[in-house]
Amino acid sequence: MKKAKLNFFQNLVFAVNLFFAACLLVAYILPFVPPKFSAFLSILNLGLPVFMLINLCFAVYWLLKLRLHFIVSAVLVLGGYSYMKKIFVFKDNAQEVTENTFKVMSYNVRLFNAYDWIDKEDVEQKISDFIAKESPDIVAFQDYKKAPDLAMNAFPYSFEKFKTTSSRIGIAIFSKYKIINKGSIDFPNTHNNAIFADVLIQNDTLRVYAVHLESLKVIPDVKELQKENHQKLISRVGKSFVKQQEQTKMLTENFETTHLPKIVCIDMNNTPFSYVANQLLAHNLEDAFVESGQGLGKTFDFDFLPLRIDAIFNEKSIQNINFKNYDLRLSDHYPIMASFKLSD
Incomplete structure (x- = not known):
């Protein structure tokens, strides 16, 4: 040298x-x-x-x-x-999905394109067809609204939660397995929220969360962001991160109220290496994508940057055997699904 x-x-x-x-x-x-x-x-x-x-x-x-x-x-x-x-996950650790498994899907559906954000028709029906084809056992929706063309007949159990009776924006869990208990975290002063459902799967009971942390309120386009007042943009994003911290504290406090193994389907509106992800994973959880996914695991389009802001975290005692990312352009988010092995 x-x-x-x-x-x-x-x-x-x-x-x-x-x-x-x-x-x-x-x-x-x-x-x-x-x-x-x-x-x-x-x-x-x-x-x-x-x-x-x-x-x-x-x-x-x-x-x-x-x-x-x-x-x-x-x-x-x-x-x-x-x-x-x-x-980036270099090694494919996924195992073969056998009969003794169950599948959990998480999907921010952006109100099923209620305001025509994307130039596509029959989004509700197309999402229904996709879910029917992939056949998850449990589905968690963020940015959910009641949709007449959403066919979820294969899921006899569900929990839909809206912040108010007049609110259109909500969050939901649909399950093929019996829901024996349910509840809402009720984040204050926001449309975002977290709910849970205790699901009986054969001889095991699991607590499944659907979580939507505070949105950053930014347009996912670099050119549009450049037009914004940078000081106001930084202030707005910073305030959202502070709110996410408060919401994560409420969520982890709920973790402490149950002894049940947990699966958390979450739109973090943040990265998997953020403070909020770190706080959640500290509660004996692991990132299903890291354990059995592959590649970048993109779940959100931010112009040319592939971001992974949606995740499925599971209790370490639950064996994660497979993780899938889908390139399905029916929302600004992409669906993800994790497969878990039932205890013998």
Whole structure:
């Protein structure tokens, strides 16, 4: 490796390198820092994959230049291995789905295209056909509304919850197995919410949650975001993260009220390496996608960026054997499904 002094251009490159290295380091720490501490800083966590990629490029650049400066970014990227597993799953750990399994689907249906966000007709019917084809045993809907053309006859048990009698936006759980208990968390001052249903599956009872954390209220288009007042945008997103923290606290407090194994179907409106995901997983849960998914696991279209903001978390005592992402463009979100093995 060369030990000669850097020229002006290389010094400039290294200064930029150090800036992005600092951004990555902060992003690594933020999953452990409540957004209330700094709503602005918490936004940096969204850029963690980009910061990792930029630092990888810097490491390669300095290696090609035969400079020891590559160590800064290389150490940081390698140190983020636990985050890499949440961004991209390289190994397919899925097992064969046998008869002794049950399948849980989570899907933010965006009110079944009630306001014509996408140029498609009969969305309710198409989603019904998709569910019939994939045949999940339990379905959790976020951004749900009563839809006359939604055919869920295969699910004799259900729990639909709307915040008020006049509200159109709700959340729902449909089940082929008997629901023996149900409840709502009732997040305050928002249309978002979380509900649960205790489901009897053969000799086991599980608590299944459908969760929709506070929305960021942004248009998923980079050009549109550039038109917005950046200060107002950052403030709005930061406030949403603070609300998500409060909602996650209410959710985890409900976790403590039951001894039942849990499956959480959640639209986080945040990343799987965020503070809220970290808080949820700390309650003896694991990310089904990380355990048996593959690839990037995209669940939401944000312009050209593939984001995974929807997840299925399961109690570690429940064996997760398969995870599927679907490229179904009937909402701004994509459905996901996890398969679990029943206890013998």
